[in-house]
Amino acid sequence: MRKKERILLKNKSVLLGISGGVAAYKTVDLVRRLKDKGASVVVVITEAAKNFVTPLSLEVASQNRVYSSLFEEPMAHIKLPVAADLVVIAPATANIISKFANGIADDLLSTCLLSYKGKVIIAPSMNWRMYENPVFQENLGKILSLGVMQVGPEKGDLACGEEGMGRMADISDIVETVKGALSRKDLVDENIVVTAGPTREHLDPVRFISNRSSGKMGFSLARAARDRGANVTLISGPSQLKKPVGLTFIQVETAGEMLDAVKEKINDAKVLIMSAAVSDFTPVEKSKTKVEKDEKFTLKLRRTDDIISEVIKSKRKPFIIGFAAETGKNINRAVEKMKKKKMDMIVFNDVTEPGSGFDVDTNRVVIIDKKGRTRLGLMSKDSVAEAVLDRMMKIRA
Numbered sequence: 075m076r077k078k079e080r081i082l083l084k085n086k087s088v089l090l091g092i093s094g095g096v097a098a099y100k101t102v103d104l105v106r107r108l109k110d111k112g113a114s115v116v117v118v119i120t121e122a123a124k125n126f127v128t129p130l131s132l133e134v135a136s137q138n139r140v141y142s143s144l145f146e147e148p149m150a151h152i153k154l155p156v157a158a159d160l161v162v163i164a165p166a167t168a169n170i171i172s173k174f175a176n177g178i179a180d181d182l183l184s185t186c187l188l189s190y191k192g193k194v195i196i197a198p199s200m201n202w203r204m205y206e207n208p209v210f211q212e213n214l215g216k217i218l219s220l221g222v223m224q225v226g227p228e229k230g231d232l233a234c235g236e237e238g239m240g241r242m243a244d245i246s247d248i249v250e251t252v253k254g255a256l257s258r259k260d261l262v263d264e265n266i267v268v269t270a271g272p273t274r275e276h277l278d279p280v281r282f283i284s285n286r287s288s289g290k291m292g293f294s295l296a297r298a299a300r301d302r303g304a305n306v307t308l309i310s311g312p313s314q315l316k317k318p319v320g321l322t323f324i325q326v327e328t329a330g331e332m333l334d335a336v337k338e339k340i341n342d343a344k345v346l347i348m349s350a351a352v353s354d355f356t357p358v359e360k361s362k363t364k365v366e367k368d369e370k371f372t373l374k375l376r377r378t379d380d381i382i383s384e385v386i387k388s389k390r391k392p393f394i395i396g397f398a399a400e401t402g403k404n405i406n407r408a409v410e411k412m413k414k415k416k417m418d419m420i421v422f423n424d425v426t427e428p429g430s431g432f433d434v435d436t437n438r439v440v441i442i443d444k445k446g447r448t449r450l451g452l453m454s455k456d457s458v459a460e461a462v463l464d465r466m467m468k469i470r471a
């Protein structure tokens with residue numbers, strides 16, 4: 075599985091600049107996560123950062139030499155940036171950001187920044203007083219206006235014991251931003267609506283009918299479309315997953331709420347990806363008080379409205395990708411669903427197969443469309459998402 079995952083950043087080279095903030099200790103994990111996705115990582119570390127993380131651990135994690143001094147290898151300040159597809163500064167201290175903004179080149183990292191011509195991502199990390207300082211904000215504004223991408227910081231407990239804005243972004247958010255910056259941009263400015271997760275249909279204030287969907291597949295699709303340049307609206311039922319950055323997120327609970335949200339957003343959208351496991355039934359009545367167990371109780375259900383069937387009634391029908399989570403190898407059932415609901419594509423998976431289905435990070439799917447079937451092996455849900463979008467691009471072309 076790890077091997078398959080490596081395609082996401084395959085052949086991409088990241089120059090990771092580590093400046094002297096306490097969060098530098100987290101960068102060993104960042105290097106490993108980037109390498110897991112297939113990137114090659116070369117680290118340039120400042121003298122100050124060596125107080126928080128050792129070059130040796132970074133060398134082991136990156137399986138590459140770690141650079142620090144301007145003078146240890148001739149022309150490293152030119153060669154390293156030229157070889158990089160992306161520069162990431164994490165943590166980015168007030169010092170490195172301000173040097174960058176003012177063209178100061180007095181060590182290897184700042185000199186690399188001055189000679190680099192490609193995309194730069196910074197993950198600021200500092201005390202909130204420094205972050206709010208108007209001189210610093212002016213410097214930050216200057217590099218952002220020149221196209222530098224910023225991830226974080228977040229509000230929270232700071233190393234100094236205070237609380238405020240200045241914590242470095244989560245490593246997973248930095249990895250996502252890197253993925254976004256290096257993705258192929260073939261969906262630029264397309265409006266795409268993605269639904270994800272289960273819905274909950276309440277019978278009383280404490281009980282509901284739901285299903286085992288975690289939302290992972292839908293979140294992967296939303297992130298992948300966002301990374302490829304789309305304006306994504308992610309409409310999600312209850313899920314434990316972290317809300318992705320860089321997209322419009324709408325939280326819903328019931329099938330009815332999901333339908334309303336889709337209806338509101340679909341008019342401007344070119345694509346609807348229905349990966350949510352929408353409840354097909356909802357209680358006819360919802361009790362305002364908890365139903366007592368000694369009451370005689372019969373649960374009466376009614377069908378919920380089918381979201382795709384509602385959407386296809388609209389004049390400007392979007393490209394519709396549905397999902398069929400089946401128990402067993404019942405591909406024909408998925409084909410029938412695709413035809414019945416006038417979908418353009420349907421993604422079939424057998425949730426009883428190991429590594430497929432609920433709450434796992436992998437899936438084994440068959441993508442079905444009017445032109446044929448694409449059977450994919452076991453792979454991460456992120457990779458499945460890329461494959462689904464690739465197939466959509468192919469059949470729309």
Ligand code: CTP
Pocket residue numbers: 329348349350351352353354378379380381382383395396397398399411
């Ligand atoms: N779907 C929908 N609205 C619903 C139920 C499902 O739009 N109320 C969508 C799902 O998001 C999925 C597709 O329809 O993309 C197929 O869903 P599924 O539950 O597998 O199929 P159903 O047609 O509901 O049939 P069944 O439950 O009998 O398998």
